[in-house]
Amino acid sequence: MPEGHTIHRLARSLRAVFAGEPVSVTSPQGRFADGAAVVDGVPLRATDAHGKHLFLGFEDDRWVHVHLGLYGRFDIVEQPPGPPRGAVRMRMAAPSAHADLRGPTACEVLDESVKASIGARLGPDPLRGDDPEPALRRIGGSRSPIGVLLMDQSVVAGVGNVYRAEVLFRAGIDPARPGRSVPGDVLHGIWTDLVGLMTAGERTGRIDTVRPEHEPEAMGREPRVDDHGGEVYVYRRGGRPCHVCATPVASGTAAARNTFWCPHCQR
Structure with a gap:
């Protein structure tokens, strides 16, 4: 399973390639078709990572939540999109680049409140500048x-x-x-x-x-x-x-x- 550094790196890369412009979002596989329709053509305004959870923030308080799990991959290709290969759950595409998500454990559209509830269940993240004390107290008090x-x-x-x-x-x-x-x-x-x-x-x-x-x-x-x-x-x-x-x-x-x-x- 990808560890937190991979998810933070992916968030940074997706932001660099797609942020600030409308993004075509589709589901060639079909399993994310309804969610893709919600954010298709909407500008990507932010990306976020917390632990192993990736969040793609679109305008109008819509977030795509991705967890790669054991087998997921999110490949960014800085070339115009061609025909999808394999079971692509979600494709993000711009004129000069595309990113294909395959095999994730989670791929869903959330609002800000649900995103916050996921974050509330997670411990401090070493890559977010979080206060470590809650984690250290739990470890230091546990058998x-x-x-x-x-x-x-x-x-x-x-x-x-x-x-x-x-x-x-x-x-x-x-x-x-x-x-x-x-x-x-x-x-x-x-x-x-x-x-x-x-x-x-x-x-x-x-x-x-x-x-x-x-x-x-x-x-x-x-x-x-x-x-x-x-x-x-x-x-x-x-x-x-x-x-x-x-x-x-x-x-x-x-x-x-x-x-x-x-x-x-x-x-």
Whole structure:
């Protein structure tokens, strides 16, 4: 599932390409035909992202809410639109560009009040400049594992499996450790690290979490080859040596999601 940095990057890109002019909105697949008709030909005035939720703001208080889920894609092509390929739920088109949405979990038209209600259910987002205190209080007062809490979108919005695994490695915290057992200054450090890592991810479009001294060039190792891209410490590296201590990276599940950690570095 795309993590929060991807959604913020997508919001920025869609705004840059389409904002300020009337946009043709259609549903070649047909499943969003009624919603598309509501905003077809209406100028796009804003885009917004909160966690893994994308909002496209059209005039007259109309928002298209998109959640990509596990399989969704929203591809922007800076070329005049041609015939759609595959099951395109929604197409946004201007004379010189188009964007095709495929396979989302959610694609619906909302008004401002419903958009606000979705935001109210989400925790602070490291990429929005939100106050972290509500999230840190919930984590610091919970018996649940911190690895589960960081993935709970009502606690912290936008953090997914990769950032969860990596930020806990960088903090030296076992993902199974109860949230309330983690000192407050460490929790604040985790939040600050998330802000920095996710801001870099939004800028580059990939997740890189290793420190300079552990980059491939510095260590004399081969770069990571993975569909997710980016240099990481533990994510999807189960059984392979830790970049820091050479202990085999452990793997397991938490809240039905794969999790990875170093048994030596994250005690």
